[in-house]
Amino acid sequence: MAAQNVTGLQEATRMAAHVPHDEDVRGVRDPDFLALGLGGTSMLAMLWAVAMGRRAVGIEMRGDPFLGVHWNVRADLYHQLGLIDRLMIERYGEDRIPRRGEGNKLFRLAETFYSPETTAGDIVADEVIDNFDAERHISGTIHHVEFIDDRWRDGVPNRTVTLLTPPVPDERPDEMLIRTDMTEVLDGPSTFQGGASTILVLLRRYLEKMEALDLDSDFEPRVRLFTRHRVVNTPEGFDKHEDGRIGFRVEALQELDYKGKFVRIRQPGSKLIEIGVPELFMIAQGFHSTDAERLGFKQEDVAVDHHDGRGPVVAQADYLAGLIEAYVGGRLRRRISTEFDEEGQEFWVRQIAVGHEEDPEIGWCLVQVPDFKTFDPIREGLVPEGTDPQSPEFFAAYDTLVYDFYAQQVGDILEMSKEEVKKIQTVYGPKLFTLIERVGANALLAPNGVVAGDSFGNGHFLTSGGAMTGMIGHSWRVYEYYLAREAGVPHEEAIRKLADRIRSDTHAWLHVSAKEYSEAVPINFGAERISQIEAQGGISSSARSAAIDATRRQRHSLAPLNPSDWRRLFLRNGKVYSVPLPELHAMHPALRSQQPRKSVARITVAFVAPDLKPASLRLIQGALAQPGVTMGLIAPGSIDELPEGIRDRLGTFVSVPDVQHAEQIVQAVGQLKETLGQPGRLLGAAPELQVPLAEARQKLGVEGLSAEGARNFRDASILRQQLADAGIPVPRFARIESVQDGLAFGTEVGYYPLVVKPNEGAWAGNTYRVDSEEELSSLLNRLRPTEERPLICEEFIEGRECTLEVISVGGVPAWFSATRFGAEFLVALRNPRTALTMTLPREQDDPADPLVRRMGFAALKALGMDTGISSMRWFRRVDGTAVVTDVIASPPVEPIVSLMTLAHGTDMYRVWGNTVVNGLFAPIPRLYAAGAAMFRTQGEGTIVSAVHGLAEILHELGDLVVEVQEPQIGQPWSDPLTSGRFVLVRHEETAVVDKALRRIADSVWVELSDHA
């Protein structure tokens, strides 16, 4: 460190002019600080060493900074750069500080990185540093921090978007704001974004300029850099002293791009450079350091427990990284979503988009590859079995699969379609890489050296923790080391502390990273907390784990990983997407990926109704209420029967005596076309209309549920068979085309009761329970089933009867609710003294727990449900198992729609209308439990002659009752459901609703007689 005299300076300068850089060894021998590998960790550490008056030497083998990722940077880095600037100027005076370009502007790291006087944008780091581009600084600031949670919840797609207020950068660096607790740093938000290579160039140029300044002067160089060099990779490279300290010998390299790989050999004719023994050396050579390994350092895999039954497994995930030229801007957007494998097993995957303020060419998008994905072109059927994996066609097919998956995921995070993403220029990737968390036990390598940065350990990069831990954490510890030394602390003590702090910084990163692995809780962090498991042995031997590992291995053998790939240019030609990103959508992509069904502002709807009764009118209104709808109504009867509110808004009315035939619907639509043109939708809500409607749609070329799909729902025996084939539990059943068929089924089942009903029209009142062979025989003889008019016979399910209503968009279940019956429907039918009640509980899992919902969703998939509402009837048996008895592809009976409306505080008829007309659905939270009580009856007649107990119970229940459909004296009475008379109650608590229903069931009854 001693300054040379003037003669020495002149001599040195003269020599410097002639001596090649490598042969000029001034300032090299026995440095105070030696950095091996010149990433951010090392270069910042060198700057601290120099700022503290030490002499630093740096060795790098890959030349100029190249790291092609974009970093999210915590503000601490800015403040640290400010402190370095101050220390440098105080120690050396402005004369010995590097300059920025010809204007001789003082090189201050902090202001070059960020300043309110300059702006961010599309920069070239060297142009900014040399002050050629005097308007700009290196980093960008973050204006949008967005988290999208697109994981499916309760079996349906769900979107939660969280927008955070980004931190505002401080106008000046402030050393008082530097935090030294890495957990605190990493738990906090990022303030800046910057290209890793641009930030590294900033540090590198400062060091280079400082080296040049000193080599051109009489001062002993504060910095020496050898950037195409490495420690000799034979034992000759290390000079191990008796006291354990290590000295180094370095060689110059020639890099060859040999068969797609970078290979390095010693520069022919070059001499070894003797570094000697540094007081302190630090190895920070990235994920895998050969030098640290040669000095005996070992990293262990970190294990996490995903709580998926696999036990602790290696914290590992695969990502595809790419740089697309989309204007992500000053934005950090993260997303977590659900992917399903072929068996419906759920996997959570993450994506991140990082941009740069005012730079339309930066859209770093990283997407996680779900564990089950192989990208195997043979498995995907893109190339024939036996195709050579080394062949161009195999690679092309592999590349297509990878790019396709990447474009889809990028589309989901950027709110674009896959096709749009593919039109955008991709200048890097998508490149597959694996992230495995590893950590060492002890950062102290030798009495004079430590290992740091990623070489010591690494957590999950989605925390933006890598560069931060190395630069803000580990390098700062080097500064602390020198502060301690200045304060008189012995080297041994100071270096021990340095090593311990490197370790605790990395542990802080691992701790913060744990959240990135599903519900993963890190196990055994720290001395006891880091699980030392073998790479293979750490993985549980459960079947799923083995399958996942096999898939991953296959993926990797298809796409060998190579860190040098970061230095290669991949280019997919396309446009620069320089307009701001589309707004974040309120709906989950799974519900949008199906083309929105309505793409124009106005739409003509042909609506077919079986009658003009109030229940039908409510559904008509649901569709008619949609903005832009012009409706042609096809129904029996006359337009005059319609209430004015509907009549006035109708485009046209076509009266058809019987709407149950496709031909008649087609003809009616023909008439309607004359005034309204071709309809965009042909709709109807009645279950019995679904098949003729679908057939008519097919004939008329109108989109919607296919005729085959509609028949799946309508024909009870096909429906049961489809469900059984899909593995969904259904009652034992038989299609009955003759009396003999029915009796044979009774004999085969061998026990009673059995249920007999028409094969078409599951919800009709003409469903019978038979308790004996005689009853079965007499019923069959009365109903006379034939091939044309078959019946269905099935076992009677003992248990609680329930429903599950599902809204689907393009075949994807978007939302559900479920009800349970207080008494079995058939029991209530047979015994009028039993009142039928229904509850729609407030709790998601009551009565349809996740298993039942999965059954329901699988049933809809098997049956080919498209867009709309469906209703499944199922039973919870006494033993707790569930069995499905029916599914319709249309709204449930009226009381259930009323309950849905009440429980969700929204008009479910309109919601249904929005789904079937516009193909849109926005999830609705459940605010209440709701219940309906039908009335029990007494007496033999069919006419209501009196209603008992109603006034008293309404008084007793007060505000709990929200609607009463009171039976009218003289009104004809059929069965409890179709009579359409009931009391509706609502409350926040399900138990309160259940109790109120019991009270109504017990105390209200309708007296029937043959006359009023």
Ligand SMILES: Cc1cc2nc3c(=O)[nH]c(=O)nc-3n(C[C@H](O)[C@H](O)[C@H](O)COP(=O)(O)OP(=O)(O)OC[C@H]3O[C@@H](n4cnc5c(N)ncnc54)[C@H](O)[C@@H]3O)c2cc1C
């Ligand atoms: C896709 C991706 C995105 C990321 N995003 C972020 C982010 O947003 N924020 C963040 O903080 N971190 C991020 N990281 C992590 C971050 O880039 C690394 O953690 C960080 O670069 C580690 O710094 P380092 O100094 O320890 O090592 P590196 O940056 O890897 O530097 C090591 C250097 O050593 C050199 N070297 C290696 N071996 C030798 C040898 N034998 N001799 C000489 N030189 C050698 C290498 O060439 C290299 O220049 C991301 C990483 C990836 C892969």
